[in-house]
Amino acid sequence: MSWLFGTGKPTTPGGVPPGSFGGMPPDKPGADGANQIGQPPSGGKMEKYSFDSTALERAAKAAKELEKSAHAKDALQLSKMQEETKQIEQQRKMKESEAYKEQLRIEFARTSEEEKRKTMAEQSKYHKSKAEYEDRLARQRYSDQLAQQARQEEEMRAKNEASIAKQEQMKKSTMDYEYDLRRKNDMARVEAEIKGKAKADRQNHDLIKEQLRIKGQEHRQTVLESIKTAGSVLGAGFQAFISDWDKVTAMAAGLTMVAAGVYSAKYGIGVSARFIEARLGKPSLVRETSRLTVTEALRHPIKTAKRVYAKPDDALKGIILKPELEERLRDIAIATKHTKQNKGFYRNLLMHGPPGTGKTMFAKSLAKHSGMDYAIMTGGDVAPMGKDGVTAMHKTFDWASTSKRGLLLFVDEADAFLRKRKKEHISEDLRATLNAFLYRTGEQSTKFMLVLASNQPEQFDWAINDRLDEMVEFMSPTLDERERLVRRYFDLYCLVPATEKRGRLRLDEFDYGKKCLEIAKMTEGLSGREISKLAVAWQASAYASETGVLTEAMMEECVMNSVRQHAKKVVWHEESAATEMREIGATYSSEKDASTGVSSVKKDPPS
Numbered sequence: 001m002s003w004l005f006g007t008g009k010p011t012t013p014g015g016v017p018p019g020s021f022g023g024m025p026p027d028k029p030g031a032d033g034a035n036q037i038g039q040p041p042s043g044g045k046m047e048k049y050s051f052d053s054t055a056l057e058r059a060a061k062a063a064k065e066l067e068k069s070a071h072a073k074d075a076l077q078l079s080k081m082q083e084e085t086k087q088i089e090q091q092r093k094m095k096e097s098e099a100y101k102e103q104l105r106i107e108f109a110r111t112s113e114e115e116k117r118k119t120m121a122e123q124s125k126y127h128k129s130k131a132e133y134e135d136r137l138a139r140q141r142y143s144d145q146l147a148q149q150a151r152q153e154e155e156m157r158a159k160n161e162a163s164i165a166k167q168e169q170m171k172k173s174t175m176d177y178e179y180d181l182r183r184k185n186d187m188a189r190v191e192a193e194i195k196g197k198a199k200a201d202r203q204n205h206d207l208i209k210e211q212l213r214i215k216g217q218e219h220r221q222t223v224l225e226s227i228k229t230a231g232s233v234l235g236a237g238f239q240a241f242i243s244d245w246d247k248v249t250a251m252a253a254g255l256t257m258v259a260a261g262v263y264s265a266k267y268g269i270g271v272s273a274r275f276i277e278a279r280l281g282k283p284s285l286v287r288e289t290s291r292l293t294v295t296e297a298l299r300h301p302i303k304t305a306k307r308v309y310a311k312p313d314d315a316l317k318g319i320i321l322k323p324e325l326e327e328r329l330r331d332i333a334i335a336t337k338h339t340k341q342n343k344g345f346y347r348n349l350l351m352h353g354p355p356g357t358g359k360t361m362f363a364k365s366l367a368k369h370s371g372m373d374y375a376i377m378t379g380g381d382v383a384p385m386g387k388d389g390v391t392a393m394h395k396t397f398d399w400a401s402t403s404k405r406g407l408l409l410f411v412d413e414a415d416a417f418l419r420k421r422k423k424e425h426i427s428e429d430l431r432a433t434l435n436a437f438l439y440r441t442g443e444q445s446t447k448f449m450l451v452l453a454s455n456q457p458e459q460f461d462w463a464i465n466d467r468l469d470e471m472v473e474f475m476s477p478t479l480d481e482r483e484r485l486v487r488r489y490f491d492l493y494c495l496v497p498a499t500e501k502r503g504r505l506r507l508d509e510f511d512y513g514k515k516c517l518e519i520a521k522m523t524e525g526l527s528g529r530e531i532s533k534l535a536v537a538w539q540a541s542a543y544a545s546e547t548g549v550l551t552e553a554m555m556e557e558c559v560m561n562s563v564r565q566h567a568k569k570v571v572w573h574e575e576s577a578a579t580e581m582r583e584i585g586a587t588y589s590s591e592k593d594a595s596t597g598v599s600s601v602k603k604d605p606p607s
């Protein structure tokens with residue numbers, strides 16, 4: 001520009017800078033002109049190219065004029081201002097573009113934020129559906145486990161049933177045979193007896209008849225004689241009356257009938273009252289019975305009907321015992337059932353062992369299984385009855401012998417009243433009650449079966465031991481039984497309510513089978529009752545928790561608690577046993593001293 005306005009240093013005479021096409025002559029391009037305007041280097045081929053240089057000339061001229069002009073400075077100023085305006089414009093555009101860039105950045109951030117939010121929503125949706133799926137899986141697992149258990153139980157039951165059926169069949173055939181044989185023998189004996197008696201009777205008949213006739217005649221004679229004597233006193237009218245034999249006999253018959261009527265009415269009422277009393281009322285010593293009373297049947301007709309038509313099931317259902325003991329008890333159950341069917345004599349049974357090992361449970365189940373009625377009395381109830389004990393005991397046995405189905409009389413905690421009569425310091429009343437009990441159980445019965453349960457059978461009177469036909473010892477459960485017990489009661493009180501969604505109890509996820517085994521190992525020495533209570537404690541702790549979910553930790557805490565409590569009980573028991581031993585020792589030594597006449601004082605050396 002400066003060259004245009006003449007401010008710069010001109011390099012060519014014409015004021016045109018070298019290399020500028022403005023300085024080129026119009027028709028004669030210079031030797032270096034070809035390089036300047038992109039012409040091909042071969043100058044011979046430029047004929048067609050025409051450049052109008054007049055405009056340049058005009059421009060140069062105008063520039064010269066402008067330089068000469070007085071307004072050249074203003075023009076320069078204007079041009080500068082124009083340049084500045086252009087720069088400002090340029091800057092404004094740059095700023096605009098920056099603002100636009102900023103806007104773009106913000107837009108980008110917003111979009112990426114939006115994307116992130118969407119991704120998170122998708123993720124939470126995914127997690128939720130995953131959790132639901134896992135929950136479904138867990139439930140499926142519970143129900144599968146239940147179904148598997150049910151299948152196993154069903155198989156066990158089927159196996160048991162098959163073995164029972166087989167055993168029953170064998171026993172039944174043996175018993176049938178025995179029964180048949182016995183019946184035939186009895187028949188033959190009775191027949192022989194009847195025949196013998198009939199023969200003797202026939203032989204004696206005529207003799208007896210003659211004797212009776214003579215006796216009657218003699219009697220009549222005597223009566224007549226005495227009446228005749230009295231008649232002489234009473235007068236002729238009475239004489240006429242008694243000489244008429246028909247009148248006398250009619251009178252005698254009338255008087256006899258009146259006497260018989262009064263007598264039979266008196267005794268008949270007493271007997272029937274006793275009969276009704278024995279049949280209707282439950283004796284006070286009996287705590288629980290399956291026998292129906294009339295009032296109960298009227299009050300609960302549906303329950304009664306159910307009980308009457310209920311089919312007896314396996315006597316050992318739900319009772320977990322050592323296989324050997326289980327087999328023995330099963331044999332007893334089968335034998336009892338057959339005894340009932342064949343109306344044979346029941347065998348008396350003693351079950352002994354530590355508390356909580358299933359004695360009561362089995363006795364009840366046995367009664368139900370054999371189709372008999374059962375009545376439970378407990379030994380501890382007898383002593384407080386005092387002198388009423390004897391009557392109550394007789395009433396109980398009267399009532400027992402009226403049962404049509406046969407009655408299983410179960411005496412729980414039997415040692416409480418069947419104690420040794422000589423050694424123990426028992427009251428006179430209790431001794432009398434025990435005697436009544438012994439009297440009523442002296443003979444084998446076809447009406448009732450006696451089942452005694454005791455933790456200390458060694459305290460029994462010898463006469464009681466004599467009445468026992470079968471003794472079964474119930475032991476504390478070993479590891480195997482404990483595992484079965486834990487599983488059974490965990491299922492009953494925790495798993496089943498959780499899967500059936502009864503209440504709010506839920507189970508955490510863990511391997512239940514493994515846990516049950518672990519717990520069985522931890523609970524050595526605990527009885528069946530303690531284990532069942534432990535399962536109830538699990539249930540209670542789940543209900544008490546906020547979520548209602550039973551976790552492994554909660555289970556373990558309950559187990560530790562039970563184990564601690566059991567240990568404490570053992571210590572108490574040992575202490576009381578030691579005291580008892582000391583007391584027995586003291587009694588024994590004083591008795592010995594008394595019998596030898598040597599007192600412990602005498603033994604002391606003289607001071």
Ligand SMILES: Nc1ncnc2c1ncn2[C@@H]1O[C@H](COP(=O)(O)OP(=O)(O)O)[C@@H](O)[C@H]1O
Pocket residue numbers: 318319320321354355356357358359360361362453485527528529530532
């Ligand atoms: N062998 C067992 N199998 C299953 N449950 C048992 C067993 N032993 C005890 N129990 C549980 O303990 C409870 C009490 O048992 P129970 O028969 O009264 O004991 P016992 O008469 O020997 O003292 C039963 O109701 C049952 O829940």
Ligand SMILES: [Mg+2]
Pocket residue numbers: 356359360361412453
């Ligand atoms: Mg009991």
